[in-house]
Amino acid sequence: MKQFLDDNFVLQNETAEYLYHQHAKHLPIIDYHCHLDPKQIAEDYRFDNLGEIWLGGDHYKWRAMRANGIAERFCTGKETSDWEKFEKWAETVPYTMRNPLYHWTHLELKTAFGITKILKPETAKQIFDECTAKLRTPEFSARGLMKHYNVEAVCTTDDPIDSLQYHIALKNEGFSIKVLPTWRPDKAMAVDNPESFRAYMEKLSEASGITISNYGDMIDALHNRHDFFASVGCKLSDHGIEEFYAEDYTQAEIDNIFNKVYGGKELTQEEIVKFKSAVLFDGSIMDWEKGWTQQFHYGVIRNNNTRLFKQAGPDTGFDSIGDFTVAKSMAKFLNRLDTDNKLTKTIIYNLNPRDNDLVATMIGNFQDGTIAGKIQFGSGWWFLDQKMGMEAQMNSLSNLGLLSRFVGMLTDSRSFLSYPRHEYFRRILCNLIGTDVEQGLLPASELDFLGKLVENVSYYNAKEFFKF
Template sequence: MKQFLDDNFVLQTETAQKLYHEHSKGLPIIDYHCHLDPKMIAEDHKFTNLSEIWLGGDHYKWRAMRTNGIDERFCTGKDTTDWEKFEKWAETVPYTMRNPLYHWTHLELKTAFGVDKILNPSTAREIYEECTAKLQTPEYSARGLMKHYNVEAVCTTDDPVDSLEYHLALKKEGFSIKVLPTWRPDKAMAVEVPANFRAYVEQLSNVSGVSISKFSDLIVALRNRHDFFASVGCKLSDHGIEEFYAEDYTDAEIEAIFNKVYGGKELTQEEIIKFKSAMLVEGAIMDWEKGWTQQFHYGAIRNNNTRLFKQLGPDTGFDSIGDFTVAKAMSKFLNRLDTDNKLAKTIIYNLNPRDNDLIATMIGNFQDGSVAGKIQFGSGWWFLDQKTGMEAQMNSLSVLGLLSRFVGMLTDSRSFLSYPRHEYFRRILCNLLGNDVEQGLLPASEMKFIGKIVEDVSYYNAKQFFKF
């Protein structure tokens, strides 16, 4: 019987162990998509206790706690102490066995704090006090943890109206780890509620210095901010969309739709889709012009629980996998850009695992030989960034594309303790390849090259692809 979380955790064969320990372990981390707060990095935030760094804003844990019968006040409430919230989390952890939270929890305790104990009600107080004490020392600040995990670069997620003041401060300081913004223009496409859209456009007008009264003005203002993001080091955009939008439209139609929604009138569903289609194209062209990589995270149904959304707001644990039909629209969108020779490097992340083979075949349609892996099937995202989900994504990519050109893992996290997800991914990658060698599905004589594939997918592909 193997010991839980030993040095060969997840690694089932000697070859897998060799691949991980000799080719992947210890390589730097490029976290090219995350939701870290740049202010916390710039100010080198010090964490008060383990609850602050571990439970604050973590909707993964909140979902599990609610499912375990824990009252909401121990998740998001203001009338409970940090210790009481942690105590309820510790009570929940044993019930998360086979959920990725169980692995993540103990990987984070071990790799960040050197704690090998299993978290449960009997160990909760000891673990809480030990980790909280360590958090008072300089090496456990926001920057200290990034250095501890050998992070080379992170890309935060930022709105076009953001000042990027903290990115600028870090750049001026010359902080050793690259902290770069990512262009996330979702609110500029959100025309479902006219009043909200107008308020956002007015905010964009103020920060860009562009008077916006028509659609073409909106694009000028966005270009202004796009240029500003580039000046701060931005190299990626990101779009959180339910599905791909690729309706035909004319310039006159889009101008009329903008005038209608900016004037406070609700749009029809057809008008909404046409507007979003135009915005995706305009944004993609901007990215292509600057040599950026565009990312698309699609397939989530958000804020399903109306009652709790009104009470707690977004990103509190009430989102789920959607079942959108996307192949034709995805193809049409990519093809339109490719036809005009304006298709930027692209990463597509699905939330529904049924789309794995769809994406793995779709990306092959638009590889043009200009860049290895120009169109990427993104790593398992959100509900899929766990062992089964990552294996399924890599298996589809392997049999229908080139795993060897994959740009690898990211945290997609708001937490400075999420970096072990890279280790988790690397172990799963090595286990897949190592098992193939042991079963004679890959040649043992090519171990040197297989080791190179591991190194590339773990680190070097991303470094080359994004050119940080």
């Protein structure tokens, strides 16, 4: 019987152990998509206790706690202390067995704090106190944790109107870890609510210094901010979309739709999709002009529970997998850009696992021989960010594309304790390849090449692809 969370955790054979310990374990981390707060990095924030760093903003844990019968005040309640929330989390942890939270929780305790005890009600107070004492020392500050995990670069997620003051401060300071912004223009295409859209246009106008009265002005303002982001080191965009938008439209139609929604009138569904198609396309041209990588996270249905959404707000654990039909629109969108030879490097992340083979084959349509792995099938995302989900994503990519050109893992997290997700991914990758070797499906004589493959997927492919 193997021991839980030993040095060979997840690794099921000698070849997997060799690949991980000799080729993956010690590589730096490039976390090219996350939701860390750059202010906390710039100010080298120190967390007061384990409950604050672990439960503040973690909707994964909140969902599990609710499912375990824990009241909302212990999840998102502002009146409840960090210890009270942590105590309820510790009560929930034993019930998360076979959920990735169980693995993540104990990996984080072990790799950050050196704690190998199992978290449960009986150990909660001791673990809380020990971790809290360490968190109050300089080595466990925001920057200290990034250095502890050998982080080389992170890309945060930022709105076009953001001042990027903290990115600029870090850049001017010469902080050893690159902290770069990512362009996330979702609000510029959110025309479902005319009042919110108009308010955002006013903020965009103020940030860019461009008076916005028509669609062309909006694009000019976005271009202005796009240039600013580039000046601060941005190299990626990111789009959170339900599905790909590729409706046919004329410029006159888009101009009229802008005028209508800007004037406060509700749009038809057809008008909404046409407008989103135009903004998505025009934004992709900007990315191509600068040689950025564009990312598309698609397939989520957000804020499903109206009652609790009104109580707790967005990003608190009421989102789920959607079942959109996307193949034709995805192909049409990519082809529209490729026809004019203006398709930049692209990463596509699906949330519905049924789309794994769809995405893996779609990216093959638009590889053009100019850049290895130019169009990427992104790593298992959100609900698929677990052992089975990552294995399924890599198996689809292996079967239908080139795993060897994959840019690998990211945290997609708001927590400075989430970096063990890279370790988790690397262990899973090594076990997949090691098992193939042990079963005679890959040649043991090519172990040197396979070791290099592991290194590339874990680190070097991302380093070359993004050119940080």
